Amino acid sequence: MFDKLSYRTVIGTILFFALVKLLVLFYFVHNFQLWEDHYIALNILKEKSFYIYSDGIKCYSYQFPVYPFLLAVIYFISGISPITVAIFHIILSSFTAWFIYKVCLFFTEYFQVSEWILRKKNTVAFFSALGFILHPAIVYYSLIQIHPFTLDIFMLFFSLYLMTKYIENKNYLPFYILTIGLTVLTRGTLVVSTIPLVIILWEKEGFIKMTKQILIIGLLAFLTNTPWLIRNYYKDGIIGYQSIAPRNLWVGSLKNGEGSNYLLNGKNYYQELSQADIVALQKLNPKEQYDFFTDKWKKNISDDPIGFAKLFLLKLNNFWFFRQHIGNEYSDTLKKMIPVYKMVYLIILLLACIAVFFMGWRVIALICIPIVLSLMQAFFYVETRHRLIIEPILIYLAIITLFTFIVKLQSKINAFPSPSERD
Numbered sequence: 001m002f003d004k005l006s007y008r009t010v011i012g013t014i015l016f017f018a019l020v021k022l023l024v025l026f027y028f029v030h031n032f033q034l035w036e037d038h039y040i041a042l043n044i045l046k047e048k049s050f051y052i053y054s055d056g057i058k059c060y061s062y063q064f065p066v067y068p069f070l071l072a073v074i075y076f077i078s079g080i081s082p083i084t085v086a087i088f089h090i091i092l093s094s095f096t097a098w099f100i101y102k103v104c105l106f107f108t109e110y111f112q113v114s115e116w117i118l119r120k121k122n123t124v125a126f127f128s129a130l131g132f133i134l135h136p137a138i139v140y141y142s143l144i145q146i147h148p149f150t151l152d153i154f155m156l157f158f159s160l161y162l163m164t165k166y167i168e169n170k171n172y173l174p175f176y177i178l179t180i181g182l183t184v185l186t187r188g189t190l191v192v193s194t195i196p197l198v199i200i201l202w203e204k205e206g207f208i209k210m211t212k213q214i215l216i217i218g219l220l221a222f223l224t225n226t227p228w229l230i231r232n233y234y235k236d237g238i239i240g241y242q243s244i245a246p247r248n249l250w251v252g253s254l255k256n257g258e259g260s261n262y263l264l265n266g267k268n269y270y271q272e273l274s275q276a277d278i279v280a281l282q283k284l285n286p287k288e289q290y291d292f293f294t295d296k297w298k299k300n301i302s303d304d305p306i307g308f309a310k311l312f313l314l315k316l317n318n319f320w321f322f323r324q325h326i327g328n329e330y331s332d333t334l335k336k337m338i339p340v341y342k343m344v345y346l347i348i349l350l351l352a353c354i355a356v357f358f359m360g361w362r363v364i365a366l367i368c369i370p371i372v373l374s375l376m377q378a379f380f381y382v383e384t385r386h387r388l389i390i391e392p393i394l395i396y397l398a399i400i401t402l403f404t405f406i407v408k409l410q411s412k413i414n415a416f417p418s419p420s421e422r423d
Contacts, residue, residue: 005122005126009126010098010101010126011098013129013130014094014097014098014133015094017134018090018091018093018094021093021139021142022090025083025086025087025090025143026083029083029144032082032083032085032144032145032146033144033145033146034082034146035145035146035147035148036062037063037068037071037147037148038146039052040062040063040071041068041069041071041072042075042080044069044072045075045076045080050065050068054243054244054286055278055281055282056281056282057281057282057284057285057286057289059236059243059286059289060231060236060286061232061235061238061243062243062286063242063244064148064185064188064241065185065228066148066151066182066185066186067148067186070088070151071146074088082146085146086142086143086144089141089142089143089150090142090143092142092151093132093142093150093153095158096150096154096157096158097129097132099158099160099161100125100128100157100392101125101126101128101129102161102164103157103160103161103164104124104125104129105125106164107396108121108124108125109121110200110365111359111362111363111400112359112360112362113359114404116403117400117403117404117407120403123403124396124400125396127399128392128395128396128399131392131395131396132392135388135391135395136337137341137384137385138153141388148186148187149388149389151186152187153388153392155179155182155186155187155190156183156190156389157392158183159180159190159194160193162175162176162179163176163193163196167197167201167204173217176217177221178221180217180221181221181222181223182224184221184225184241185224185225185228185241189376192369192372192373192376193369194214194217194218195365195368195372196365196368196369197214197217198210198214199364199365199368201213203362225241228241229241236285236286236290237285237286237287238286243286243287243289243290245380246291246293246297247289247293248380249293249294249381250293250294250296250297251269251381252311252378252380252382253297253300253301253308253311254269254272255300255304255307257272257311258314258318258323258324258325259311259314259315259323259378259381259382260318260323260325260381260382261383264324266325312378312379313378315378316375316378319377319378319382319386320349320387322342322384323382326384345391348391348394348398349394349398351397351401351402352393352394352397352401354401355397355398355400355401355404358401358404359400363397367393367397369393370387370390373386373389373390
């Protein structure tokens with residue numbers, strides 16, 4: 001049945017679960033968690049200005065720009081209603097599922113997989129997309145959290161999809177460049193989506209041609225970001241995408257912390273600031289706050305470089321596994337589901353690791369994304385949602401492992417003689 005999956009079946013499944021999510025949203029979701037992007041969007045609408053108050057100071061460069069501007073557009077059209085954003089998230093997730101399906105098709109053909117799995121590529125891609133659609137934590141973020149996570153994961157797989165189109169047809173270059181620019185403006189660490197292109201072009205076209213293309217793409221994509229960077233310097237005096245970056249670095253360097261927004265005692269990182277620090281922050285402009293946390297981060301490193309290295313390893317561990325206080329900001333009902341999530345995730349991670357070992361060197365072109373992202377996040381700070389972005393990749397690799405097990409099992413069963421043959 002699944003050998004001849006049509007696009008109609010895939011799209012129909014995506015639309016069916018989108019409808020189910022809409023019904024859940026309308027009948028069961030009554031409260032939404034609003035993040036900073038929501039309030040930035042309100043300020044865009046009311047005052048025509050992109051800003052938020054950070055520790056009592058008006059900050060114009062607090063957040064990456066794409067998601068807050070999208071929220072502002074949605075609120076302008078529909079009114080200030082979080083449920084409309086959740087509907088937008090469902091639509092966005094539906095497109096993400098389609099892009100995951102297409103990206104998995106591409107990589108199944110690219111990898112050195114068995115002929116049997118290659119014949120089942122539509123099935124592998126279909127179940128990979130389905131794993132994303134039904135992922136409870138991803139569904140939770142899309143329905144309840146007014147947070148850029150849903151857009152982050154969309155931009156990752158949309159940029160990977162356009163990468164596959166560019167590899168097949170170089171006429172897609174302008175679209176790919178623009179998408180990479182927007183992807184970085186959505187979340188800086190999503191630049192990892194370009195690494196597979198480096199590896200694949202190097203193999204297919206050689207080092208020189210690959211280098212020329214990557215330099216062109218990188219330079220032009222960066223140029224699309226320069227208006228935002230110039231604005232941030234003009235408005236807040238910072239050189240960078242967001243003024244909160246040094247704060248995140250400092251949070252990830254706290255030796256009384258676990259490399260997240262929470263300390264080992266389960267309290268928020270603000271507990272590490274003295275009362276004098278808190279008072280001082282409310283008198284500093286964004287650039288001075290930027291320098292304030294930069295200096296604190298550097299001091300933590302210089303005071304205990306070995307401890308900083310240990311924290312980096314702890315954050316790396318927390319990315320791939322689980323931090324001590326995972327879910328402490330969730331309801332008691334959701335906390336009860338965390339052990340189930342942990343168990344399922346560990347099984348998926350194990351199966352994905354097995355796939356890496358038997359699929360040949362080309363798997364590096366895909367597995368480099370979660371590996372490099374984990375290193376980048378460990379340099380800053382780590383929350384479980386940072387890993388959720390790449391879990392569809394792990395699900396895809398786990399499914400390939402399961403299919404390989406099925407092939408081997410069928411081969412062993414077929415190797416046994418039938419009763420008539422034994423007679």
